[in-house]
Amino acid sequence: MDVAPSDTASWPDALFDLLKAHHVRQVAFVPDAGHSRLIRRCQADPAIKAISLTTEEEGIGLLLGAWLGGERGVLLMQSSGVGNCINMLSLSILHRTPMPMLVTMRGDFGEFNPAQVPMGNATQAVLEAMGTLVRRADHADDIVPTADATLRLAFNTFRPTAALIGQRVLGAKTFGKE
Amino acid sequence: MAPKSSGTLRRREVVSTLLSDRGELLVIAGLGAPAWDITAAGDHPRNLPLWGGMGSAATIGLGLALAQPSLPVLVITGDGEMLMGIGALATIAVARPPNLSVVVLDNEHYGETGMQPTHTGAGVNLAGMAGAAGIPRVFSIRGAEEVAPLRRAIHEKSGPLFAQIKIDAETLKLVLPPREGALLQARMRESILGPEAHLA
Numbered sequence: 145m146d147v148a149p150s151d152t153a154s155w156p157d158a159l160f161d162l163l164k165a166h167h168v169r170q171v172a173f174v175p176d177a178g179h180s181r182l183i184r185r186c187q188a189d190p191a192i193k194a195i196s197l198t199t200e201e202e203g204i205g206l207l208l209g210a211w212l213g214g215e216r217g218v219l220l221m222q223s224s225g226v227g228n229c230i231n232m233l234s235l236s237i238l239h240r241t242p243m244p245m246l247v248t249m250r251g252d253f254g255e256f257n258p259a260q261v262p263m264g265n266a267t268q269a270v271l272e273a274m275g276t277l278v279r280r281a282d283h284a285d286d287i288v289p290t291a292d293a294t295l296r297l298a299f300n301t302f303r304p305t306a307a308l309i310g311q312r313v314l315g316a317k318t319f320g321k322e
Numbered sequence: 323m324a325p326k327s328s329g330t331l332r333r334r335e336v337v338s339t340l341l342s343d344r345g346e347l348l349v350i351a352g353l354g355a356p357a358w359d360i361t362a363a364g365d366h367p368r369n370l371p372l373w374g375g376m377g378s379a380a381t382i383g384l385g386l387a388l389a390q391p392s393l394p395v396l397v398i399t400g401d402g403e404m405l406m407g408i409g410a411l412a413t414i415a416v417a418r419p420p421n422l423s424v425v426v427l428d429n430e431h432y433g434e435t436g437m438q439p440t441h442t443g444a445g446v447n448l449a450g451m452a453g454a455a456g457i458p459r460v461f462s463i464r465g466a467e468e469v470a471p472l473r474r475a476i477h478e479k480s481g482p483l484f485a486q487i488k489i490d491a492e493t494l495k496l497v498l499p500p501r502e503g504a505l506l507q508a509r510m511r512e513s514i515l516g517p518e519a520h521l522a
Binding site: 169170193195196197198199201202203204205206207208209210211212213214215217231232234235238239240241299 | 348350370373374375376377378379380381382383384385386387388389390407409410412413416417503504506507510511514515519522
């Protein structure tokens with residue numbers, strides 16, 4: 145896991161408000177500490193179906209199904225989960241399906257766990273290799289505008305998009321070792 | 323030697339029965355033979371035959387069933403495709419959409435790649451896995467007389483429902499659907515949402 149946003153950070157609640165403003169009805173996720181408050185807000189909203197997945201690639205299928213039925217979906221995951229989605233992203237390109245992803249980064253800025261670095265370092269390149277438009281936020285003030293831009297890009301131009309929320313904002317877990 | 327399955331049902335007869343009098347039924351088909359099977363039964367705006375995304379058919383059905391809870395949604399896929407996305411059974415069981423049915427045409431082989439055996443021929447029990455995941459209605463079918471009752475159950479929307487149908491490992495003539503994915507998506511959306519679908 146990585147670090148959950150502090151109680152004083154306002155951006156998780158602002159991201160929830162953003163999903164509501166974009167009329168998002170299905171929120172698929174594999175849990176991540178960085179998304180923990182946003183997931184709780186989605187689960188508490190009766191107008192949102194918050195769907196817990198066994199692997200992130202299920203979320204790509206779910207978003208296609210949602211769009212077929214006229215609902216907007218968003219996929220929440222950490223950067224390691226992007227690696228689980230690679231082939232499935234072809235569905236978004238093939239069918240022209242809006243697939244916005246909000247990705248919390250690991251292996252990115254002051255990481256402690258060596259296992260997180262390979263996928264974290266490759267996240268943006270892998271997404272872009274599969275035709276995803278990627279935008280990054282490395283400061284708390286940038287998170288909501290960046291997410292807003294990626295949601296608009298996905299829903300208005302029918303493609304996979306991702307907002308990467310940098311570990312610089314989230315902080316790096318140190319497993320008790322400073 | 324021709325590949326052998328423990329099943330004897332003919333896949334296109336099964337699919338033809340399942341799609342008869344289909345009404346409002348929405349159908350997602352896994353890539354390969356299930357996509358050819360639903361097309362052989364008659365291409366339809368409410369069919370989404372997949373050309374890729376192996377392992378995704380069941381979760382596409384889940385998203386669709388959640389978005390359109392009043393309509394019956396049927397996923398028809400193969401044993402290899404279901405095994406690749408087997409975790410979806412747990413996700414579906416927890417999300418519990420009553421209008422979703424997942425039917426696996428189990429020929430115990432990867433049909434598109436040279437009929438290599440899948441795990442189901444070696445004893446892996448997909449219906450058992452679906453039941454253990456918590457899917458409330460599970461069918462394990464080997465007899466032709468069991469297919470029409472399954473069709474009725476699909477329209478009852480009292481699931482989620484999972485069915486494993488043991489079929490013969492026959493290789494049939496390809497019946498290809500359109501392969502332009504944007505068309506396949508747009509026509510299903512229009513059939514559900516009307517022309518407004520294209521203004522979303």
